Amino acid sequence: MTMTMPSITVFPTRKVSKINRNIYSGFTEHMGRCIYGGIYDPSNPKKDLIDRDGFRRDVIDALKPLEVPVFRYPGGNFCATYHWQDGIGPRDQRPSRPELAWDNVETNQFGTDEFMAWCRAVDAEPYLCLNFGTGTLDEAMAWVEYCNGTKDTYYANLRRKNGHEDPYRVKYWALGNEMWGPWQVNQMTAEAYAERALQWAKALKLLDPTIQLVLCGKEGATNWDHHVLKHCLQPAGLSDLGEERVPLIDMHSIHLYTASEEHYENVTAPLAAERSIEVAAALIDLAVVENQIPPAQKRPTVCFDEWNVWLPTRAVGSRGAEESYTLSDALAVAVWLNVLVRKSADVSMACIAQSVNVISPLMTTPTGLVRQTTWWAYELFCRFMKGHQIAVHVDCAAYTGPTKPAWVRALKPTPWLDVSATLDETGWVNLCVVNIHAEQDLETTLGGVDASRGEVYTVTGPHLKVTNMAGKEEVGLHKSEWDPKKSSTFVFPRSSITMLRWQTS
Template sequence: MTTFTKLEEQETPVISVHSERRISKINPNIYAGFTEHMGRCIYGGIYDPGNPLSDENGFRKDVLEALKDLDIPVVRYPGGNFCATYHWLDGVGPKDQRPSRPELAWLGTETNQFGTDEFMQWCKVLGTEPYLCFNFGTGTLDEALAWVEYCNGTGNTYYANLRRKNGHEEPYNVKYWALGNETWGPWQVEQMTKEAYAHKALQWAKALKLLDPTLILILCGQDGTATWDYYTLKHCLLPAHSALSTSSVPLIDMHSIHLYTCSSSHLPNATAPLAAERAIEITSSLIDLARIENNVPPSQPRPTICFDEWNVWDPIRAEGSKGAEESYTLSDALAVAVWLNVFIRKSRDLGMACIAQSVNVISPLMTTEEGITKQTTWWPLYLFSRYMRGWTVSAHVSCATYQGQTAPVWLRGAMETPWLDVSASVGEDGFVNLAVVNISDEKGIEAVVEGAKGDVKVFTVTGADVTVSNMKGSEEVSVKEGTWDGAGKYFFPKHSLTLLRWK
């Protein structure tokens, strides 16, 4: 939790960190990933058989090693919009018997050479948990139940035995399952009304929890600020019914929301992720409202928010139907850092957040046949995942604000947009971590940092200007390390992310 006081431009900024005041645990799942059958995310991204950089499974070793540095706890699969026509049975069994199908989300052909078993093996090698999304378009409840049985079944049943027949004796124990993806969108195969979706999601949830009451089911929300979110939460967040299993379990465990931000102008681009902060606040209130209206007892666990698609994405410069391969700038890296600050500040409400996507498609990591490139946006993700864990702690920021245009426009009237965007945490190791984004592209800002002490480690992400990119043959943006004695004021360079770390 970070509070804010607006100052005039001539006043001295102050950042106060109260590391002894722990606000909430930071769920490590906020550093989750996302892999979809879209563009070069799967084929030519994580899976590239025949390439000398790939292992015996066809998995790109350089991609795996890079992603391991992010310590990714969960990866979402197989989409995304792709889910709406995906039939998981097409992607299991002998590869020479798997059908190729027209792919309607991104208008390609799906060969099904990479499917459920390959994804589970890839997750095992990476050291992460799988998160699967059901087909709520052309899929059926029977198909969904069969998928859960295939992944998690331990008995002498058809789909559990099919998994064994395919060479996988032990169950995968998949916990996280999404009840569809963006089913509200006009781009979806089988777009649904909020009424139709809420009814279907509730009925599917009943059956799925009967099959496996340990599943964590994720309701398909919109952006957290829509009537869709209010309606689906109101109709699906109900008191647990003991009739569904031997122990009373809630049907819905999380509510997903999606948001992408962008602007061709730096300051609207860097402040745009603050819209996600407001969306989280509104969604959290809608969850509480649904529980109040439906008389959900306080003993029943409160659902958390699953922000399972987020990133900077300009669909004009990186069209989805053409693979959505962004060339990110320093401005985009600072926007990602603000996104991550939002997640730390709102850790009480977040159960998961999945950057979209993990490789090639609007991604911080790009591949060629010869190697990988870590984009500008890689470095804030790396620093946060490595250090911003443990507990969110109390911080207060006093500084001047950016007063110009915002994207979205409504943000200007809903949130303050300070020049210094801040979050703070304390880790299991006792280190205090302070992340500060100076969004100004014109001036550095000297601020008093109250609470810092001793030898402070400094990590800085910046570049020559906000337009520089790592996709032009040289690494213009990376992490620079240094130290500070913790006394007096610290100078935060213009257009920079700074992480200060002390004990």
Template sequence: MYSVTVNPTRITKVVSRYIYGHFIEHLGRCIYGGIYEEGSPLSDERGFRKDVMEVVKKLKVPVLRWPGGNFASNYHWEDGIGPKDQRPARFDLAWRSVETNRFGTDEYIEYCREIGAEPYICLNLGTGTLDEAVHWLEYCNIKESTYYASLRRKYGHPEPYGVKFWGIGNEMYGEWQVNRMTADEYAKVAREYAKWMKVVDPSIKTIVVGHDDPEWNLKVLDVSGPYIDYISYHFYTGSEDYYETVSTAYLLKERLLGLKKLIDMSRVSKKGQIKLALDEWNVWYRVTEEGLEEPYELKDGLFACGVLIMLQKMSDIVPIANLAQLQNALGAIHTEKDGLYVTPVYRAFELIVNHSGQNLVETHIETETYDIDGRMFFTKTPFELTGVPYVDASATTSADGKKLYLTVVNYKKEDAVKISITIKGMGEKTARAYVLSGPDVHARNSMDHPNVVDIVCEQVKVGSQFTHTFKPFSCTVIEIERD
């Protein structure tokens, strides 16, 4: 009824490390009061919250998207460089707030360097211009003595930043976006931005705005395709219903495969080289007002586990993904003035990032399934899914092949599941099982109770064939030292 078979010697693909990425936006307390809080006793001399940085580093963030999000569509990057006391405060149209600009490009790059993340900058296609975008790239990446490269050096940064990923706007199809565009308008603008930015620095990777609308995507691909490397997709889900929430990891997979088919259908000559960037995804349905401080539950963390397993399997198609967002605003981390706690969504990343290898290996799963009818929260679009697995799994090995990581999610709400596991060529030994779970699917962490949803390590016996019982509503990684 339930079985998992793993062949550790048969590598099916190398997992892109960028699938474990994150996103920070000038929204609510995501940056100010989140990663950056000048004058706080918990911050260093640069204003970075030390306690936040400590837990962020545990996630080994590979790529960090910034400055938005909707905020990007009215952000002028030159406001955020130079002496901080000379930077202008601006009214932000996206979130109706005052932007102090005390956290700008140089602070962002410094933060990326501190946590080991690759920068990913999203350009202003709302109130911005091609000139402004090219100048930003020049400031970040050019070593010659141009005006903007010299300005970077003047402000204390002699070496180019080498920013590889550049997003050509954010959700430009949306009525909520400053200076929204039609597909025709955006496709032409995106083509020009990508084309001329690659003249400045041919090594960069450009990411255009994708949409749920196939006609939008085909128009953008056909017109801008020769100059782009990725097309983005955004996905937010959530419901009070447990199965409606966790099943949408499966729905997301279908949406991404559909977008991949559109790339294949397009007239782009380099279609095989264009990949997907899932550069915003998360659970978001409870809080839609100022700050967006979503209180995450265990079920949301299990949805995240499902997405990360899916991305491991699809990273040849979707090499980049960014959870939205890192802290406070839809945050994996929640801060207060005197401390922080991490959410179940953080725990999902903590578990899988730290207990996965770079090589995906052949895995076969037999599981019971269920069918579900649901409705997306924001669009109110109904969805119908059949054959949704109660159990999902992936297996990876370390670069040297000496460790095997078997990740299993048991979505069953009521029952533990006994699974027959076959690992080809494995001798009998003791391994470690890291289990993410909690007292119920709605369990949350808090300042007073930070470990209600936590990861527990257990000793387990493994071999070429063994059975293991997986707790209900849990995600487990069995980490095995190979001979």
């Protein structure tokens, strides 16, 4: 059956929300080959790949041009038994420990100071996750002091003794990771977590009021999210000197992974994240109302600090979780990124999990790199989808088959063309269109395009199951020129990601 011709109308003068570039952040966990053999590989015999710090030059060279703003570390589930002091000081004195999250041994050859050096190498900010499993508040405060302390105090001096005179000024700190999970060491109830998180937040903000704290949420639309937000979002109030205190909680973390072997379930599943963000934002608003947060106090935002396409039965966590991503997965990641742009009014940070080797767009081999199919979607958004989200109207037939989860079909439209649009600071409009249809190219009427020339970036491949591997990368990025004046329509190829760019007059 032939569908009515779709239409997309862009409104460059209608700015919807400012995009925080932190939505394109990354994640580096002590898991599989993410750290050892990924970003840190000093024993690699191919010495031209390794810099003087033991870091993979090719990984740095791949990530740095994307200007990935923030990297989360050291986990993940790894955090629940990680003691940061094991990973500082002379390497020959660092203890090896049992690693319980991924059934491994942690050598601690890469720790806080190495991570800070790597962040400098890729021009990114660090985001540290505190141990809420076996860790203590004293230990957490010591880590903040070690990283940020400027006074003549023990842990600030320990940093100096280890060769790092200047403070790292780590801004972002997470109050634990997935403490609701049955796989977690010291799993907690929402009530127990909320009480502990509130007390930790008070102490940490007294120690360093400049930091931003991230509350541990669940998937955004759960009783856990509701309870911890209601308990922990409090009016900042005034100090004894009459000065306004900083809010205790700055962001609320949510996590979600999507995947299916069935193509249409795979590419529509990220729409579940869109709904999760909407509900999480509403729960933040509810906590603001219930706790009578004054209007002048900054409203917390959503931090989607673990997201990706991941099928754990296909890429088992305890075996390194090395996915081999297909073209279908690349389309799903592009839909994920469209969701983050569309919800940029509420999301101030998002971290693709993970940045190297572990369910990652970027894979290392002993001699080089493989950019997986999903890399190209991530690169396009990092490079171009900046500035402001702008209004765009899409009129397109929708997919009506099964979705995963099933409620997506009932609550969210699933058009064949998934779309977001931005206007950057230099006046370029960027329109990302994902044609999820496996069989039909979709000729589409375009409106709101006021330009005589433009650029087209396309990601597609010979079939949905195609993957990229060393020496054979069949899915890549194709650039071409485009003259919008020649035609008011554009054909979006089946199973493709297309970015149209033009400069406003």
